[in-house]
Amino acid sequence: MNTAVDTAKREREAPYEGPLLDVRDLHVEFVTRDGVAKAVNGVDYSVSAGETLAVLGESGSGKSVTAQAIMGILDMPPARIPRGEIRFRGRDMLTMGKEERRKIRGQKIAMIFQDALSALNPVLSVGYQLGEMFRAHRGVSRAEAREKAVELMERVRIPAAKQRVNDYPHQFSGGMRQRIMIAMALALEPDLIIADEPTTALDVTVQAQVMDLLAELQAEYNMGLILITHDLGVVADVADKIAVMYAGRIVETAPVHELYARPAHPYTRGLLDSIPRLDQKGQELYAIKGLPPNLLRIPPGCAFNPRCPRAQDVCRAEVPDLFPVTEEDGTPLEGRGSACFFWKETLHDR
Amino acid sequence: MPDIHDEDSYEPHPKPGVSHLDYAGEQGMAVEQETLVERDPVKREEARSLWGDAWRDLRGRPIFLISAVLILLLVVMAIFPWAFTDTDPRKADLVNDYLRRPNWGDVFGGGWFGYDAQGRSIYARVIYGARASITVGIFVTAAVTVLGGLTGMVAGYFGGAVDAVVSRITDIFFGIPLLLGALVLLNAFATRTVWSVVIALGVLGWTQIARVMRGAVLTVKQADFVVAGRALGAGTGRLMFRHILPNAIAPVIVVATIALGGYIATEATLSFLGIGLQDPTISWGIDISSAQKVIRTAPYVLFFPAAALSVTVLAFIMLGDAVRDALDPKLR
Numbered sequence: 001m002n003t004a005v006d007t008a009k010r011e012r013e014a015p016y017e018g019p020l021l022d023v024r025d026l027h028v029e030f031v032t033r034d035g036v037a038k039a040v041n042g043v044d045y046s047v048s049a050g051e052t053l054a055v056l057g058e059s060g061s062g063k064s065v066t067a068q069a070i071m072g073i074l075d076m077p078p079a080r081i082p083r084g085e086i087r088f089r090g091r092d093m094l095t096m097g098k099e100e101r102r103k104i105r106g107q108k109i110a111m112i113f114q115d116a117l118s119a120l121n122p123v124l125s126v127g128y129q130l131g132e133m134f135r136a137h138r139g140v141s142r143a144e145a146r147e148k149a150v151e152l153m154e155r156v157r158i159p160a161a162k163q164r165v166n167d168y169p170h171q172f173s174g175g176m177r178q179r180i181m182i183a184m185a186l187a188l189e190p191d192l193i194i195a196d197e198p199t200t201a202l203d204v205t206v207q208a209q210v211m212d213l214l215a216e217l218q219a220e221y222n223m224g225l226i227l228i229t230h231d232l233g234v235v236a237d238v239a240d241k242i243a244v245m246y247a248g249r250i251v252e253t254a255p256v257h258e259l260y261a262r263p264a265h266p267y268t269r270g271l272l273d274s275i276p277r278l279d280q281k282g283q284e285l286y287a288i289k290g291l292p293p294n295l296l297r298i299p300p301g302c303a304f305n306p307r308c309p310r311a312q313d314v315c316r317a318e319v320p321d322l323f324p325v326t327e328e329d330g331t332p333l334e335g336r337g338s339a340c341f342f343w344k345e346t347l348h349d350r
Numbered sequence: 351m352p353d354i355h356d357e358d359s360y361e362p363h364p365k366p367g368v369s370h371l372d373y374a375g376e377q378g379m380a381v382e383q384e385t386l387v388e389r390d391p392v393k394r395e396e397a398r399s400l401w402g403d404a405w406r407d408l409r410g411r412p413i414f415l416i417s418a419v420l421i422l423l424l425v426v427m428a429i430f431p432w433a434f435t436d437t438d439p440r441k442a443d444l445v446n447d448y449l450r451r452p453n454w455g456d457v458f459g460g461g462w463f464g465y466d467a468q469g470r471s472i473y474a475r476v477i478y479g480a481r482a483s484i485t486v487g488i489f490v491t492a493a494v495t496v497l498g499g500l501t502g503m504v505a506g507y508f509g510g511a512v513d514a515v516v517s518r519i520t521d522i523f524f525g526i527p528l529l530l531g532a533l534v535l536l537n538a539f540a541t542r543t544v545w546s547v548v549i550a551l552g553v554l555g556w557t558q559i560a561r562v563m564r565g566a567v568l569t570v571k572q573a574d575f576v577v578a579g580r581a582l583g584a585g586t587g588r589l590m591f592r593h594i595l596p597n598a599i600a601p602v603i604v605v606a607t608i609a610l611g612g613y614i615a616t617e618a619t620l621s622f623l624g625i626g627l628q629d630p631t632i633s634w635g636i637d638i639s640s641a642q643k644v645i646r647t648a649p650y651v652l653f654f655p656a657a658a659l660s661v662t663v664l665a666f667i668m669l670g671d672a673v674r675d676a677l678d679p680k681l682r
Contacts, residue, residue, distance in 0.1 A: 071581045077510075106583025113581075118574035125400075125598040132592070136584060184582060 006265035019046035020192050020224040021070065021109075026084030028065050028248075030295075035293040039065040041248040042084075043323075045133035047192065047224040052202045052215070052226045054235035054256065056271070060292050063228045066245075070226075071111050072101050088192070107137055110185035112195040112214075116177035120169035126153075126180050127165035129293040144249065175206035182214060192224040199234055211238055232275060236260065241335055244268050247293050247303035250322060250338045264338035264347040265324045266308045281309060300347060302340070310342050364620040388440040407676040412636060413674035420665040428484035431477045434458070439474035439632055446471070452650055463654045466637065467644050472651060476658045483662055485544050486551070486617040491610045493552030496558050501556065501601060502563025506598075508592055517564070525558040528616060536625050547617055547626055555613065562605045566598035573597070602656055608670030611663040618659050632660045 028040035047053045048099040057063040068074045070086055072093065073254040086093045088109065090252065092223055093101060121129060130152050131145030140148070146165065153161035156179040169177055178198060185193050198214065199207040215238040218225045235242060235256065242259050244252040262270035263269045290307040293299055295350040297307055305315040323343055325336035340346060408414045426651040427434060437460035446465035452472075453461040460471035487675070505516040535550040536542055570576065571594060579593050620626025621635025629636065641652035 073577055073581050102583055102585060104583075105581055109577070111581040113574055113578050116573060117367075119578040121575040121579070121593050121597070124592075132584075133582060181578075237360060 001275075012245055018047045020089060021226075022046040022085075022087040022090075022314045023066070023070065024085040026086065026088070027082050028062070028069050028074065028079060028084075029082060030079050032296070035296045037077075038298060039248050039295055040069065041298070043245070043248070043250055045243050045250065045253070046108050049191065049224055050219070050241045051241070052225040052227060053219065054229060054239035055245060056229060056232065056235065056242055056244045058230055058292055060247075060295060061245040062248035063230075063245050064196055065248075066224065067111070067196055067228055069154075070194060071105060073105075090243060103137075106190070107188045107192065108131060108190050109122055109192045110188070110190040110191055112178075112181050112185045113276070114195060114197040115201045116181040117169060117201075119181060120177065122169055125166045127159070127167075130165075130180065130187060133184060137188055139146065145190060148187070148206055150322075152187055153180070156180070156183040156217075157187070158183075173206075175210060178202060179212050180214065182210070182217070186217060186221070189221055190223065192226070193218070194226045194228070197230070198227070200229070200231070206207045207234065214238070232271060240349045243270070247298055248295065249303065249339060250337075251304065252337065253322070254325075254336045255334075258333065258336065262347055264336065265340045265345045266310050267304050268344070269346060270307075310340075310345065312341070314341050354597075356462070363487060369521060375599055385670055404673075404676040408672060411672050411675070413668050414676075416671065417665045417668035420661065421669060424662055425486055426663065427477055427480040434477045435460070435471070435474045437474040438472040439470060439478040440630060442468040442470050444469045464648070464650050466641065466651050467648075471639075472654050475632055476634070476654050478657060479631040479634040479637060480662070482544055482627055482631055483614045483617060483659070486608045487614040487662075487666065488549050489544075489548045490551040490555060490613040493548065494623075495553065495602065495606050495607070498556035498559025499562075499563050502560040502565075502602075503567055503590060503595070503598075505560070505588075506537065506564040506567030507594065509568075513564075516560075520557050520560045520564075523554065524561070526554055528554050528601050532616065533623070533625050534622055536620065542626065542628050544627065544631065547620065551613055551616060555609070559602055559605060562601050563598065566601050568669050569595045569662060570597045572659075599639040604674040604677060607673055608667055611666035611670070615659070615663050 014101075023043055023045050025349070026040055026043045027038070030039055040059075043066050045053060045055070053064070055063045059217040065074070065079075069079075069081060074081075076148070081094060084094070088104060093104065096104075114153045120126065124132075127146055127149040130149035131142070134140045134145045134148050135142070143314065150161045150165050153165060158164060158176055158179055164172075169180070172180065182198070185195075195214065199210050202210060211234060215224070217223075225238075225241060226331060227235060238254045241253065241255050243250045244259075244265065246267050252259065252263065254264070257267065263272055266290070270286070273286040274288060276285055288307055293303050293306075298317075300307070301314075301316040301318055302311070302320050305311040308315065318341075320339045320341050322337040322339045323336050325343055326332050327348060328344075328348060338346070373622065390613070431439075435458060446461070446469040450571075453459070453463040457464045458473070460474060463472035463476065466472055501516055501520060505513045505520070510526070530633075531554040532550045535553065536546060539546040576589060576593055579589050584593070617626055618635030618638065621633045622639040625637065626635055627633040635656040636650060638659070645652050
């Protein structure tokens with residue numbers, strides 16, 4: 001008992017050198033009646049303390065499945081992880097025991113869900129649910145847990161927290177509920193937070209407030225943050241780097257502003273072009289042709305080739321690696337990569 | 351603001367808006383002030399949780415009120431039968447011939463409902479008979495709810511192989527007809543008391559609850575809040591009993607309440623067939639059985655215990671219906 005606490009303390013005191021979370025060559029498949037759906041096909045990414053990684057992609061791109069694999073909340077079966085590593089502070093979580101893994105969840109890595117109304121238990125008061133974090137993980141008393149719940153609610157700026165601590169989730173507005181989800185994830189001051197489309201269920205004005213709050217708290221606690229979204233607008237201000245996913249692979253990585261300014265993958269390009277812009281008022285909005293691939297039958301070669309305006313024979317034959325992206329003169333661009341044979345042409349827009 | 355709780359509005363509680371204003375002012379949250387003043391803590395106490403809502407809904411239903419009063423009366427009767435009659439239900443005085451009609455003037459007296467073939471007061475026996483019925487009903491229901499609830503929870507939560515095995519066992523028990531199975535089981539008891547009937551019906555009756563519970567757990571298990579709970583490090587026990595159970599229990603309560611009436615009827619049937627309770631236990635089923643012999647000459651000997659049984663079963667079924675409507679309007 002004591003030794004466990006001591007080890008935990010020592011871990012905290014001696015900060016781990018290197019990335020907090022390091023995902024290497026992760027594969028996730030779902031065994032279905034119609035065959036094996038390859039949801040994640042070799043994802044690599046890493047997040048350090050204080051850093052925000054945005055994972056961008058449409059539905060079915062594998063962004064949420066990757067997050068669920070990290071959290072260890074995939075239902076296995078039907079899901080399985082045939083290959084890959086998920087290293088948290090250098091230790092592969094996929095090879096850990098169940099109980100050890102459970103202790104990481106909530107305490108070291110926490111998750112914020114998309115729809116707070118369904119992610120909160122409808123029959124328990126929010127105060128109970130917030131307090132439960134402390135009761136389950138820290139074994140504090142009921143009264144103390146309630147106090148901590150009020151504190152947390154105040155920290156995520158829920159007005160009149162003391163009065164509202166006994167209210168039920170349906171008595172809060174969407175934005176307030178999402179704040180409660182954030183409070184719950186923050187409760188035990190985790191090292192890493194994974195936010196799966198935290199603002200999708202909210203209206204636009206509230207989206208900004210919630211994003212700001214999240215960014216602010218992240219900076220305050222120096223946490224790593226993985227922000228999963230399909231909304232390019234949401235990530236622009238808060239993310240440090242972006243990983244764009246398509247059909248279970250990362251097709252482009254870049255520091256956030258560089259990605260917006262100069263995409264190096266035709267898919268990213270298409271995404272950016274399909275954002276409505278004021279200066280193009282009256283013109284027809286660009287849309288990427290075709291549909292995302294069926295994960296049961298991912299096309300050979302680059303998965304994006306059937307929809308890609310630049311596709312050549314090589315794209316239909318070979319799967320491109322994530323090539324390092326450089327300037328025209330060969331100067332490497334740090335943190336940039338593109339899984340396109342024609343990244344140069346895309347980057348320099350030829 | 352219009353007060354939606356008109357019936358409460360006369361209550362002379364002090365308006366707590368002032369203190370709220372102060373609090374909100376300290377926090378610098380002027381925007382929230384208005385909503386806080388509207389929120390009256392006295393009224394906010396009720397109808398917030400699922401159970402609170404259900405209770406509010408129930409209170410307004412005549413069916414619930416009628417059945418609740420009846421059940422309350424029956425339970426009191428079962429616990430304190432002597433409060434309702436001075437007559438000893440086992441006293442057989444052959445002076446009291448069953449051919450003497452009920453004496454309607456003898457309210458609450460021994461002869462009110464007349465006498466049975468052995469000269470025992472039918473009224474007293476109807477009163478004392480409630481105890482066996484209510485005991486069997488409540489304890490069998492408690493037993494099947496615990497047994498079936500746990501089984502269904504385990505099957506639904508763990509799924510896969512566990513579910514397959516547990517569900518097949520449930521199916522096997524489900525295949526045994528309740529009455530026939532109880533007949534066979536009760537034959538094994540040398541002397542049959544209320545408790546042997548409870549055991550027999552409990553062992554055979556849990557399958558319905560198990561199935562309902564399993565189905566409910568399967569649905570709730572998919573809910574985001576269960577996944578979220580797991581993602582935030584909740585263990586199996588906490589997920590099962592703190593998060594899934596309260597969300598899955600409603601259909602179980604409904605089925606259990608309705609089934610309670612059924613168990614009472616089954617006990618009466620078993621006793622009627624002579625394989626349930628035995629003399630000297632007083633049971634409506636036994637009385638119905640013995641009334642058969644005199645049914646042509648004295649139908650009221652049959653009528654009163656049969657009516658008591660019907661009303662009891664009906665009360666529980668009505669309660670179950672009302673609870674179902676309150677907890678899950680979709681099932682209506």
